[in-house]
Amino acid sequence: MDNKTIVEVLEVLRKEYKKWKDPVVTEIANNTRNPFLVLVSTVLSSRTKDAVTREASRKLFYRASTPHAMSRLTAGEIEKLIYPVGFYKTKAKRIPELVEMLIKEYDGKVPDSLEELLKLPGVGRKTANLVITLGFGKPGICVDTHVHRISNRFGYVGTRTPEETEFALRKKLHEEWWIIYNGLLVTLGQNICSPRKPKCEECPVSNFCEKRI
Numbered sequence: 039m040d041n042k043t044i045v046e047v048l049e050v051l052r053k054e055y056k057k058w059k060d061p062v063v064t065e066i067a068n069n070t071r072n073p074f075l076v077l078v079s080t081v082l083s084s085r086t087k088d089a090v091t092r093e094a095s096r097k098l099f100y101r102a103s104t105p106h107a108m109s110r111l112t113a114g115e116i117e118k119l120i121y122p123v124g125f126y127k128t129k130a131k132r133i134p135e136l137v138e139m140l141i142k143e144y145d146g147k148v149p150d151s152l153e154e155l156l157k158l159p160g161v162g163r164k165t166a167n168l169v170i171t172l173g174f175g176k177p178g179i180c181v182d183t184h185v186h187r188i189s190n191r192f193g194y195v196g197t198r199t200p201e202e203t204e205f206a207l208r209k210k211l212h213e214e215w216w217i218i219y220n221g222l223l224v225t226l227g228q229n230i231c232s233p234r235k236p237k238c239e240e241c242p243v244s245n246f247c248e249k250r251i
């Protein structure tokens with residue numbers, strides 16, 4: 039798939055997107071415009087269905103929605119609030135470490151650069167890029183499992199890992215699409231282009247896709 043075609047695909051998906059529910063972190067970002075909540079909900083969302091992340095985020099943020107408020111919760115309290123997100127025990131230990139570092143090193147504010155975000159415990163490229171794009175509205179490319187899989191199925195990249203996909207996209211994709219690329223492909227992945235049984239016959243971009251499945 040060439041650069042002209044990917045733009046046609048993204049234009050189609052941008053129209054279709056309105057039919058689908060926002061991914062949970064996009065929803066939280068749109069409702070709150072708060073990088074800290076984007077950061078914590080992204081940590082919760084890893085290996086977790088959106089409905090579960092939504093409920094866990096709601097319960098946790100009701101109790102604490104700032105780094106200082108969250109620093110007053112114990113790991114045990116966080117564990118109960120976020121259960122049953124994936125790896126909830128590990129995440130319940132990681133969140134206090136994250137919050138402590140934000141308070142000690144960053145004056146209780148989420149940093150707005152990829153380089154600084156990557157220094158935070160438990161924050162990898164996927165999370166850091168999502169905080170940059172959805173939390174701060176700055177250019178970044180968040181590659182999760184949907185974005186990696188579908189970019190390859192399109193035939194737009196030929197990569198083995200999400201990290202390789204991110205760097206391939208940074209080279210090829212025009213920057214004006216970086217921020218929304220994740221949301222468009224995640225909703226396509228959640229509704230049509232699922233990992234095991236993609237519904238190519240229902241897919242709005244089937245005519246453009248190389249279907250490298």
Ligand code: SF4
Pocket residue numbers: 188191192230231232236237238241242243244245247248249250251
């Ligand atoms: S045509 Fe099939 S493989 Fe391609 S994006 Fe659509 S569902 Fe996925």
